[in-house]
Amino acid sequence: MSGTSEGPAPAADLGRSAITESDGSLPPRATDPPGTSYPGTGATRTGTGAAHTGADRSAGAAGAGVAAYRSAFATAPLAMAVVDAEGLVVSANGSLGTLLGAGPDTLAGCAAADLVDLASDAGTWHAYREVLRGRQPRLRCTRRLKRADGHSLWAQVTVEPLDDSGDGGGLLLSVTDVSARRELQARLRHLQMHDPVTRLPNRALFFERLTGALEAESYEHGGTGRIGLCYLDLDGFKAVNDTHGHRVGDRLLAAVAERLTRCAEEAAGPRSGVPLVARLGGDEFALLVEDSTGTDQLADLAQAVLTALQPPFELLDRRLSVTASVGVVERHTADTTPTALMQAADTTLYWAKADGRARWTLFDPERNATRMTRQALAATLRPAIERGEFALEYQPLVGMEDGRVRGVEALIRWNHPQFGLLAPNRFIALAEEDGSIVPLGRWILRTACTQARRWQQAHPDEPPIFVSVNVAVRQVWDSDLVADVARTLEETGLAPHLLQLELTESAVMGSAGRPLEVLRALSDMGVHIAIDDFGTGYSNLAYLSRLPVSVLKLDGAFVRGFQYDAVTPGADDVKGASSLANPADEVIVEAMVQLAHRLGLSVTAECVETSDQATRLRRIGCDTGQGWLYSRPVAPDRISALLGPAGPGGAGIQAVGKP
Template sequence: MDVRRKLLGSFLAAAALVAATGGVVLQANTISVRSAAVTEAEQLARGIAQDIAVGPAPKREGESTAPLLYDPAALAVYLERQHGLHQRDIVVVDRNRTILADVVPDEVGETYAEDKGGQVTATMADGQARTFVEESDDSPEGMLQVVVPLTGTAGVTKGAVVLEYTQLYHQMLATTATARKIIVAAGLACILLVMLLGWIISRSITRRINSLTRAVEVIRDGDYSRRVGMGGTDEISRLGQAFDDMTERLEVSAREILAKEYTDSILANAGEGICGVGADNRIIFANEAAGRITGLGVDGLLGLDSGEFLPSGEDAEREVTMQRPDGTSVRVAYSVSVIAKDGGAVVVLRDVTRQRDLEYDLRHQALHDGLTGLPNRKLFLDRLEHAISRARAAGESAAVLYLDLDGFKKVNDSLGHNAGDMLLRTTGDRLAGALRPHDTVARLGGDEFAVLLEGASAETVEQHTQACLDALNQPFVVHGRKAVVSVSIGVVPEIAGYGDAEEVLRNADVAMYAAKARGKGCFEIFESRMHEQLIDRLDSEARLRDAVHRGELRLHLQPVVALPGKRVGGVEALVRWQDPERGLQQPGSFIPLAEETGLIAEIDRWVLFEACMTVKRWQDLAPHASPAWVSVNLSAVELEIPDLTDRVAYALATTGLSPHCLVLELTETVLMRDLAVTAARLEELRELGVKIAIDDFGTGYSSLGYLRDIPVDVLKVDRSFITGLVGNQRQQELVSAVLQLGHTLGLKVVVEGIETEDQLELLGRMGCRYAQGYFLGRPEPVATLIERMTTGSAI
């Protein structure tokens, strides 16, 4: 769209705006007139309603009046008088919309049905005046009606008064007709004036712009003699004058530019260095880029023997590292073009330093770890492939170590990712320091590293592996805090017999997992059986993952006996796995695997819910023969879950078991992981009413301090204190001291591991109140134990 159309469009938009403004004014006038008509009609209707409901105002002082509502004759006379006075139809209806009075007597007694929208009924319901349009055969355009409530002296609505105000509305609208005509005429005059003004202004502007455009097109074609010659002082005139001044200067500049050599301009502004060499090998020409690249400057190059900064050679294109006078070096690619006529040459220089540095950086990044700077998996596998080839060809010995940090995740989660990165960098430095300079140390990813030992005998491999263990078992200082981690190492001592690098690394990884399974902080040499064990472990893990969902877990209960009397005080919930392939599995065969893989949390939730539901059903079935509580073991993973309290509360609420019937057991090792967090979490559980027990008491970090700081209700003395108890006076004194300590602190003490009657009798004499062990009852299926207890069988 050209400028003229845009200007005309703008003025047309302004005219449309004027027309829209006039329309808004006319509409506002109509709305205002109607509002005034409604207000006046409503006031009149309310006055009539007041006369009908209360009575007309007395004509003389002291004269009493009666409501017209109850006098049909008087009401009819009153409406006739009002109709003659105001020339408006008036209808009076009762609560049932029955017409009590109307200027049309034939309508009296009929139901008022002209209000299609129910406005009359709504007004009688809430006492608010309303308007509506009554449509009839006599008045197809509709009659404007206002309805007001008919309210007595007691404030009770007895009906409604409907008053027509169509004539009033038209009278008011007629009074504004002249003003509306003036508004329309003024609007049309403004629109015509705006359009005329727009046409004049757009024609003036576009005429001068077209003149400038034609002049620019002429100059664009190379004719700098064209002038527009505009007078005036407005912006376009000043633009024309500036244009004429510019063309004059362009004409002068064009003559100066044409007088120069194009080649000089090109050479001076070239990004590459260009030197002209004479037949005597001396520089006879150099541009600024050549002086900058060589560091000699243009003056330093002129007259210089080209052999002093360009290496000799027959190659037309070469790349060399050039030393500058200031001591810096630059990588230069140059090409030589010989001029056959006079024996000279043209040399083009190009600075490729940054390009080569970038290529080196890209190669380094592709083959090295960005955090530690060590070779990455790709480079390590490449070097390992070459080492395997050399080992086969020359019979050299070589070995691979696969290292994984134990406890790195805990440091990373507790101290932050920056601390974890610092620990990984330090790990790389320590490994490099513990090995020979030609050994390869690589970071494979995460907290996993690999080492390639070439030319190393079996004894050397073991020495260097132990050196790596010793280096990484030393405490790390991260952000001022001491962090202790260890390392598990898998070793493949001879790599010559392997098919490829991936196989070597995979077997080293398998040996590393064997080291972790042995207890971490050690190394294992790969054996073929390890691969089979790993496959078996992966198979067990896959089947264990589905065990809960397939309903393969089984709940067993072991009774806790109250002494004396040998009655069942409570039960401990223990889990078994009904493996379809291996039969019923004891906890020791799958709980460690569950803890390593994180499945223990899901198993713990299943045991908690199943134990609560089982004991609740037992209590409902046999209230007098059921245990008073059930103990459920809580793992370290479960204790660290933020919503543990909510999960326990949900299990209790869902099963209906009383919180006082649930005891959660934790080992001392789990309790002491983070004393502050543990104490707060256990206090939340105790607020539910749940009891807390310390399992295996005396085998971990036993101290009176945590008995003071951690909310505990039950102590379970470990079975190791009971083995050899009979006949060992010192051990008896120790157990007796623990019993007295627990009772003094108001704790319930349960002694585990009772396997003989002598042990039971001796503990009874010591004051033991609760005991548990195979002598008193082995863990057994729920149904079996319930049947035995409810039938009155002895423990």
């Protein structure tokens, strides 16, 4: 062929240009006439249209290709085997034999599924059968294989057709040793799932185990279907860190972990096994008992933990002692979730702390229900004020001499949409804790003063009665109580002397600074200050001379201790009254009344339930009485009926006031 072109090449020549022989010659073509010689090939085209030498070369090349493929298969570093449509090994290479610890020739005829453990679980076995039938293009899985010498390895197994036709012409099985990768992954997972200080399982691994234990159907495997948890917190651990440093604190945590681990090993049972010990963070640990046998088992474990922590710890030339509080929960797995179990454990741990520490406490559903109710009330307190769910009832304070109503004490009630009518002992402490007592106190003050003014206007011919309102000490600190009272009196038109503010003895005891200034400012305004529940607190009489107090309200415990003859039916507070009779109480009350009068104070006796009590209190010199003898707390309209003249000895008010 010349180096110049005289015209377009024939179509056949265009195709030949892509298959030029390596020596530069061209293979024979069908259009060449017989007798054509082909330089470099030694071939001559015959009349039959065949180039014999070229055909022989093609057959030789094919044979050489097959040999090359076989050589590559035999010497490939990837462990492989050819598997027929029945799942039997046709041939295996040396790498597979080395991997499995067997000669490659001995693997021929073996079931491939047995060699690489494809039948150990139903899912993998089904997928493998689908690949054999040509219904699935590939199977890839990880298997733990056992070699002939007894050693094990992790392998990634792949099974796929030898060609893309999927007609069942055979499969290629390839196996890759991934033991090193698995070991690295296991090491990384261990670091991820374990606490570096104590080397215990951390929070992540604990919750993984807990979730698995709750999801497992242990009944089917002979388990108890129960689970237990000891959730503990070291008492005063922060002081160790603050005093000795975090290095010592970490050593202490590690030493505690060792003792807890020993406790768990000693507590192992035939069913539950060794409890899981985990560090959940900070100084919090957990011991998880799967398939627990009941609360007794968990109680024993908790007590063993407390006992194990009693001996002092010798750490870095220091001798440290530590105690723990433990919350114990045990229940059916079907009845709980990880979140519910941990909430119960956390609540119970809080109880153990609140009950004095260095102890274990068992979860109590009733106590928890009370706590949940308390939380529900706390969450709805402030909105309830805005929704107008509160109301006031009033209990008369009656003059002991003439039986006339001198004043009333305002007592708040909560008309809760879920829990019904609630007395103040159910929510006042909550209001003081979260500060909602301030807006609630303002509402009580305004409502009571407004009502007192209405009574005054409705009974112009009767001496006006005063209204007594309880004040929490937080109202004194967190609000401008003086300004609130002044504004309320101005807006309602109630005279200051018709308002009495009650504070408990413990609240005013030792008052100094702001509280004392507030009390004096209120007294200077003309408002009366009363000490409620007097005699049950500090009972220090010295402070009476320096506080602007005008009234003492004797605690009802003194009145109930009087010797009296009868018990008023329905008076729950007087149950077993005759057995409570104490002659000394009457002497004490008499002394307090005399002392109060010498200081210019009036005295109100609470919890007056019988006429005998009223008679004795009147003889002692008590000024006013309050109790069911006269009236229970009632709605405002019932008070109006008591403002008229009373019968002898207060009988009229008793008849009207008692339900």
